[in-house]
Amino acid sequence: MIRVLIVDDDPLLRAGLAMMLGGAPDIQVVGEAADGTQVAAMVARHVPDVVLMDIRMPTMDGLTATEVLRSRPDAPEVVVLTTFDADAHVLRALRVGAAGFVLKDTPPAEIVAAVRRVASGEPVLSPTVTRRLMDRVADSGADLRRTGARERLALLNERERQVAVAVGQGQSNAEIGASLHLSVSTVKTHVSRILTKLDLNNRVQIALLAHDAGLLDPPEARTS
Template identity: 75%
Template sequence: MARVTDTDQVSVLIVDDDPLLRTGLRMMLDGAEGIRVVGEAADGTEVENEVRRTAPDVVLMDIRMPGMDGLAATRRLRSRQSAPEVIVLTTFDADSHVLGALRAGAAGFVLKDTSPPEIVAAIHRVAHGDPVLSPSVTRRLMNRVAESDQDRRRRQAQDRLAVLNERERAVADAVGSGKSNAEIAADLYLGVPTVKTHVSNILTKLDLNNRVQVALLVHDARAGEPE
């Protein structure tokens, strides 16, 4: 859900074990309009304390760290009430750990060699409630799941989605296809506020905390189907 308004500055916590990368990210973000770096952490074990201290809107989370990695830190952080949004930082767009972080509640990921304007745009997007993940990337990540695991995940996902009514399931399927609220509204002949209400109800019924998790659940339910 959106954490800031269009006029707010977005506060960011940087989490990475590489001090040079943290310094580079801080310098870049401190010069970006509408963004304010409020703290840094070098390991996943430091994240919760830093979040309590700085109350960031967005956490830039390295996926690979000694001690507690970004996956475990994301899972612990997103289980909190009023948790900040998480963007995973990774070296590889096909890193299997990224999928785990997305399932744990991260709003998306960016590569460490992503251009500064794109990183800034990603931060603003997740702070305003939009995921940073394309359907094609989701499919590539999902394809990394072992075939033996696919059937089990498909059955579990289909059982979970069965609690939704017909309209909610249509909205969930559209979210899984990467459509925005405006696109869903146009396709289903609904108002955007109505779509937002359906998305909120879907998150509550499925006990999920963002649209990325809905999209992954829909992809699980479709696993093995032709594109």
């Protein structure tokens, strides 16, 4: 069973999500929270695999709660619930370790599928969607972020760097293996090493870092 914690300050939305997810044979809603301040205790008590996290809550917002949660060892995956798909808050949530986001008006079957994907270790949005989100959200700190991203990626060897770029391009492990002439198991090992070396949570963060460093730009647009 996939254990899910729902965090949202709207009791009607929580009830709707609980009813919808509870109808799936492989998903169990283990708890509900109305504010980010309740998340740590609820996670400790119920040990969920996935947390559905609203961004805007009155006392502690979902961004802070996600950052606190993802800094813990053996943290559950976090899927952000949002009303807008081009929200700077969504991008911040991805940067601190959320595995993706779903809109609150997403069809029920897609929310169930998203929970299943993150529980199996997959992101719930493609790097293409991530890049589109970043392009639509104004970012005044882009130059500083690019410098920092390049310094962090300098910790990788050449092969790991190639794998990081491929992850950022949205390639699956099988596609990365085919393009770099590696076995899928070797690709997985490289991805794990990248996550460890760069202290990242998931593939979405690898994609974000590659984007920030300018490695996903067209060659003519890259600067040294």
